[in-house]
Amino acid sequence: MKKRFLFAALLGLAGTAHAAPDPAPLFQQHCIACHGVDRLGGLGPALLPQNLERLKKAEALTVITAGREATQMQGFKDKLKPEELQALADFIYTPPAVTPQWGEAEIRASRYEPVKPGSLPDKPVFSADPLNLFVVVEAGDHHVTILDGDKFEPIHRFPSRFALHGGPKFTPDGRYVFFASRDGWISKFDIYNLKVVAEIRAGINTRNIAVSGDGQWVMVANYLPQTLVLLKAADLSLERVIPVVNEAGKGSRVSAVYDAAPRKSFVAALKDIPELWELSYDPKAEPVFKGYVHDYKMGEAIAAPGQWTPRVTKLDAILDDFFFSQDYAYVLGAARPADGSDKPAPGGQVVNLDIRRKVADLPLTGLPHLGSGISWSYLGRPVMATPNLKEGTVSVIDMKDWKIIKDIKTAGPAFFMRSHENTPYAWVDAMMSKDKDTMQLLDKNTLEIVKTLRPEPGKTAAHTEFTRDGKYALVSIWENDGALVVYDAATLKEVKRLPMRKPVGKYNVYNKITRSEGTSH
Template sequence: MRSLLATLLAFSLAGSALAGDLRGTGDLGVVVERANGKLLVVEHTGDTRLSEIEGLGDLSHASVVFSRDERYAYVFGRDGGLTKVDLLKGRIVKRVMQSGNSIGGAISQDGKWVAVSNYKPGGVRIFDATTLEMVADIPAEYTPGKLSKTVGLVDAPGNRFVFSLYDGDQIWLVDMKDPHKPAITRFEHIGRAPYDALITPDGRYYIAGLFGEDSMALLDLWHPENGVRKILKGYAEHDEKLPVYKMPHLEGWAVAGSKAFVPAVGQHKVLVIDTADWTILDEIDVHGQPVFVMARPDGRQVWVNFAHPDNDTVQVIDAESQHIIKTLKPGKAVLHMEFTPRGEKLWLSVRDDNRVQVYDTATMTLLKELPAEKPSGIFFTDRAHRTGL
């Protein structure tokens, strides 16, 4: 009997030790430390830092996507580096220098392919998500001998990617049914200088912002045969033209119910749009030029941060009344915001004060601060299961 009890106790202790080494990935995320090429691995149940990963190159405009099991992060650096990171082990799995200058990326619906959007050379390159071996190279040649910067790269349903050509005034739709021979559909003359784009949460509409004109370009991915049409024409024609200190990020559009809350380029306004017909319903005057306009997952609140020189401020809009209900002053250079998956908390980076702040979204009060060196992007692993993120 004593021998049996000893054996059972040994198994119990071994099981406890093993359990202590295990954790899930559903509450993990990363914070980009842009000045030193590092990632912080964090968790948002207890709001703590877990590890720090070095050697990711130039992260001055870095973005991140996740594998479908949420274990691996794919980091797109400004220097053209594509890095696969193991969040559970806190280390780099593989890193490839795939271009001279890149601006973001996406992961396919099935999680097999990672696409990178490049400025230099212009185009998109697609990699095997497991090995980071390149499977397709798509130069963005919009006229013989001329390559365009590519922007607004997103994943779309049906294992497709969509991106825009900044210099070429085009949108390209890439079908990955045969990954070694992707089928490309080109939409030309969409409007002047598309600078960024988004896909709606349901994956139906791809919308490119146009820096060269007061309108946006919309592609219905259910009916791409209908081509691209202009929406929001002349949305800023009655406003004073202001210097644009930072282009807004359209990926941060807030879609709340049947409304979209959209940053107006160069204006101190958030536009409210009816997503049924893509017309403007209202304009909300805000503190500065919006950069990110983000909806809490339940759609009730919209949080807004701003470009320099107003980037010490965040405002909260009630989506129902469309009134500003809170103005916060987190600190110098608020660069990025990220909601926890169900929206009870919001994390934001305060670059010039070297910290990350965590807010209770119900009370809009500060819960916690974490040290971080020049933090910028914050990305949580639930993005793995959301189209376009």
């Protein structure tokens, strides 16, 4: 009998010895000060599955163990056991029991202004051409560099919020640039004075932002909560929160929001419901008719104010990853299943924003990355070209009849495609393939690949951007020990190489504010 009890006790001890540690007290002791009680972030980023979707759990475990260079994130390998480190990594990838909320009160409370509006000079504190600057986002250590586009020398470098998401957006005069981080922080930076002048947290998981063509508004697209958030560009104060819910009561994440400046409106791509929303920022916009009242007295349309009321275009498939015609009358979107699953549906659609309906199907295969498409004139007709995330193909589409002119074989699946009005070439990467170190040049007149560059063999080459005059092309070596490689856009010779920490994107002020056909909008 004693032996039986002893054996049972040993089994109990063995079970205790191998039981996974409780991560909650570990998080409270070591993480809460920087990442918040509800894992919503603070000095450090939010630690929720939605916010960590681009960080593999093994990579997160490495950060918890060893820390992150050039940040306040320390490593815990000397304080915690291996099983405790693993428990924390598992914990942050586990959804909380209660979905966290982030509404008007939280947004307003988060806002602060380190600089009083109007207190800074209206002239640049540097001598470089302010319209030929590049804003370089360095994801390797979460910094931003302001680069002189004539001398190719850094003017200023400053820390950014964790994991900036989506391209920065500029005011029409190019003085201010706005950034959005994945965990919802919106930052306004004064390029003339090289200072962050305002910040506010508009969401928990944010996709991107858009700045209105008149420079008055910033619209924020959120995954969590499922909202569009409207801010005043002058000081980032909250104007309103717009829940993204359709007539049937179904909510949706927002894939992205875009400024359609010629239309004086924002256009939102919805992730979970087959609708496209357009919200006018024109105070004189025509009323939006929301539906009909039916009772024994009347049956008339309900007119809502034209400004900020969504004009809804209903679709037969969810559209993601938009490309706009230069006049913003048409939007091209990659089709996704209407059930909201991540499995891609073949092809895409063309939607006329004036009549609010689909006017054509696009017979595209794979996973076209329309948001990285560019346009130009080919044989006297406007065309757009899109890379593909799953196939080594660039598809060239006639924007008059919406037919594919040519599918051009490339080195591999690509993420970015860029050009400029003053160059005959479109530059396309192959960063989603084994040939990730290549940059291929497509002749826009012949629709043939005419040159392959390898900026640094074995390392990812991506995201080309041009100087304002198109004379030079800047390519990113997309690595932590990366660089910007500057090419003469005519001779294709390397001119300069600047070390950078994973420069995921660089954005020329002039090309962005003039909506160059060669870059994304």
